[in-house]
Amino acid sequence: MLFLRRTLPLIIAFVMGMIGILVYYSPHSGAQALEQEVTMWNRIVFAFALVLGIYSLMRLHWGRVQRQQAGWAYSFLVFVGFVVMLIFAIYNNGQGPLKPQVIDSGPFVWMFDYVQVPADATMFSILAFFIASAAYRTFRARTPEAAILLVSAIIVMIGRVPIGGLISDSVPAFSQWLMAVPNLAATRGILLGVSLAAIATSLRIIFGIERSYLGGGEE
Amino acid sequence: MSRDQIIFIIFLFIFATINIFLFGSGSLSADWTGFGTFIAAGITLSLYSFLYKDNPLFKFAENLYVGVAAAYTLTQVWYTVLLADVVNPLSALDSESLSNLWLIVPIFLGLFMLTQLASAKFSWLSRIAFAFVVGLGSGLTIPRTIAAKLLKQVETTMQPIPFDLFGLDLLIILVGVVTVLVYFFYSVEHRVASKIGIWFLMISFGASFGYTIMARLSLLIGRVGFLLEDWLVLPLPLF
Numbered sequence: 001m002l003f004l005r006r007t008l009p010l011i012i013a014f015v016m017g018m019i020g021i022l023v024y025y026s027p028h029s030g031a032q033a034l035e036q037e038v039t040m041w042n043r044i045v046f047a048f049a050l051v052l053g054i055y056s057l058m059r060l061h062w063g064r065v066q067r068q069q070a071g072w073a074y075s076f077l078v079f080v081g082f083v084v085m086l087i088f089a090i091y092n093n094g095q096g097p098l099k100p101q102v103i104d105s106g107p108f109v110w111m112f113d114y115v116q117v118p119a120d121a122t123m124f125s126i127l128a129f130f131i132a133s134a135a136y137r138t139f140r141a142r143t144p145e146a147a148i149l150l151v152s153a154i155i156v157m158i159g160r161v162p163i164g165g166l167i168s169d170s171v172p173a174f175s176q177w178l179m180a181v182p183n184l185a186a187t188r189g190i191l192l193g194v195s196l197a198a199i200a201t202s203l204r205i206i207f208g209i210e211r212s213y214l215g216g217g218e219e
Numbered sequence: 220m221s222r223d224q225i226i227f228i229i230f231l232f233i234f235a236t237i238n239i240f241l242f243g244s245g246s247l248s249a250d251w252t253g254f255g256t257f258i259a260a261g262i263t264l265s266l267y268s269f270l271y272k273d274n275p276l277f278k279f280a281e282n283l284y285v286g287v288a289a290a291y292t293l294t295q296v297w298y299t300v301l302l303a304d305v306v307n308p309l310s311a312l313d314s315e316s317l318s319n320l321w322l323i324v325p326i327f328l329g330l331f332m333l334t335q336l337a338s339a340k341f342s343w344l345s346r347i348a349f350a351f352v353v354g355l356g357s358g359l360t361i362p363r364t365i366a367a368k369l370l371k372q373v374e375t376t377m378q379p380i381p382f383d384l385f386g387l388d389l390l391i392i393l394v395g396v397v398t399v400l401v402y403f404f405y406s407v408e409h410r411v412a413s414k415i416g417i418w419f420l421m422i423s424f425g426a427s428f429g430y431t432i433m434a435r436l437s438l439l440i441g442r443v444g445f446l447l448e449d450w451l452v453l454p455l456p457l458f
Contacts, residue, residue: 009346013354020358040304041325042355045348047300048329054289055336074282081286089294098306101298108294114255115262116291118445119284122266125442128435129270135432145421152425153432160433178426181388185395186423188372189416192396193403195368202357202364213353214346 010208017206058082085111152178227274234264237451246452260450263442395419 016038023035061075069075085108090097093106103109135153140146158164159175204210238247238257247253265280305326308319332348334341376396380386394415402409402416447453 005343005346009350012347012350013357016351016354017358020355021361024359024362037321038355039359041322041328042352043300044304044322044325045328045332045352047296048332048348049352050292050296052332052335054293057285057289071278074278077279077282078286078289081283082290083286085287085290086293089290089297097297098302100302101294110251110255111287112291114259116284116287118259118442119262119266119280119287121438122263122442123284125435125438126266126269128432128439131428131432131435135428145417148418148421149425149428152422153429156426156429157433160430177388178422179430181391182395182419182422183426185392186399186416186419188376188392189396189399189403189419190423191368192372192400195364195372198364199361199369202360205353205357213349215349 006214009214010211014206014208017202021206081115223272223274226271227276230264230268230276234261241450241452247450256449260446263446267442 019034019038023031023038026032058079061078063069064072064075065079088106088108088111089101091107092099093102093108095102155171155178156175158167159172159178164171164175201210205213238260241247242249242253242257247256262280262284265276266284268274269277305322308316309322312319328348328351331344334344376393378389380389380393398412398416399419400416402413402420444455448455
C-alpha cells in the first residue's frame, strides 16, 4: 500500500516531468503530438480541480446557512447568484448544455454584462482608494531609498496623464525612459533570480526531493 | 434608529427616486438593457459604499458577485474544456477516432482528484492526480524558462555597447541587472554594489507602484463614467 500511496505518485511526477522536458527538445512529430496530448490532459485535470474548488466554496457557505451563523443570509446570496447564473448557463439561450456556448445574447450574457463585469471592475477600482491610502504611508520619504521610490512613482504617474505633457514634453519622455531602462534592469534582475529558482524547484519536484504537494497525513 | 441605518434608508430612497425618474423620463429604456443598467448601477454604488464602512449593501453585492463569478468560471470550464475536449470527442467515438479513448486517463485523474470529497479512505488517490499535474508542470517549466527567460534575458543584457545614448542605456541596464543580482546573493557580505542594486529596485518598485495606481484609477474613471453617462445619462464633459 505504501508503494501506491507514496512511491507511485513520485514515479508519476518523475515520468511526467521527464516527458515535459524531453518533448520540448525533440523535433519529432510524435513528440509534438505527445506534448499537445498531455497538455490537454493537464487542462482536463485542472477542470476537475476547479470543480473541487467550487464545491469547497459552496460547502463553506452551505455550512454557514445550515448553522445559521452570523451573516448566514449573505452566504445564502452566494447560492442565489450561483444557482441563477448556472441555470442560465445550462439553458444556454435555448440550446442546452451540450451545444456550443451562445456568447452574443441571452440571459447568461445579460448576467455577465450587467452583474459580473460591473462588480469586477468596481472591486478592482476600489483598490485605487486603498492604494492611495497605502501610498500616503509609503511615500513619507524617511530614508534615501524611500525618497527614490517616491520620486520614481510620481514621475511615472505624472508622465502618464495629460498634465505631464503640459508641464514639459520631457516629463512623459523621462517617465518612459524610467520604465524602459532602470525599471527594466531591476525587473530583469528579479526575473533571472525567479527563473533560476523555478528551475531548481522543478528539478527538486521531478527528482522527488520536494514532496510537499503530496500533502501530509498518512503515508 | 442608528446613524448608519438612517444613512442606509436615505441612500435607498435617493437611489429609488432617481431610478423612478430615469425610467419615467425615458432616459433608461423599459427593457432588459435599461433594467441591466439599473442593476449595474446598484451593484457599483453598493460596492463603493464600502468606502464609507463595511455595510449590508456592500455585503449583498459582494456575495452575489462571488456566486455569479463562481458559476461563470464553472460554465467556462464546462464549455471550453469538458464539453470541447472530453464529452464531444467521446460521444463521437468511431473506428477512426479510437485514439480518443486515451481521454479516459485524464478523466480518471480528475475523478481521483475528487476523491478528496468522497472519503478519507480513498483520498490518497488524489495524490496521483496531483503528481501528474505538478510533475508535468515542472517538466514543461524547465526548458521554457531556460529558453524564454534565462537565456533570452542574459542575451539582451550582454550586448555590444556603442558610444552613444543607446549605449549609455545598455550600460545602465547591465549595471542594474548585475547589482540587483548581487543584492539577492545572500552568501557574501553586501557592500557598494548591492547598495546600487537597492536603488535600482526602489526605482522599479516606485515605477510599478505608480503604474498600478494609474491602472486602478483608469478603472475608477470607467466606473464613474458609467454612472454619469450610461445610468444618469448626463452629457460629458460636464464642465
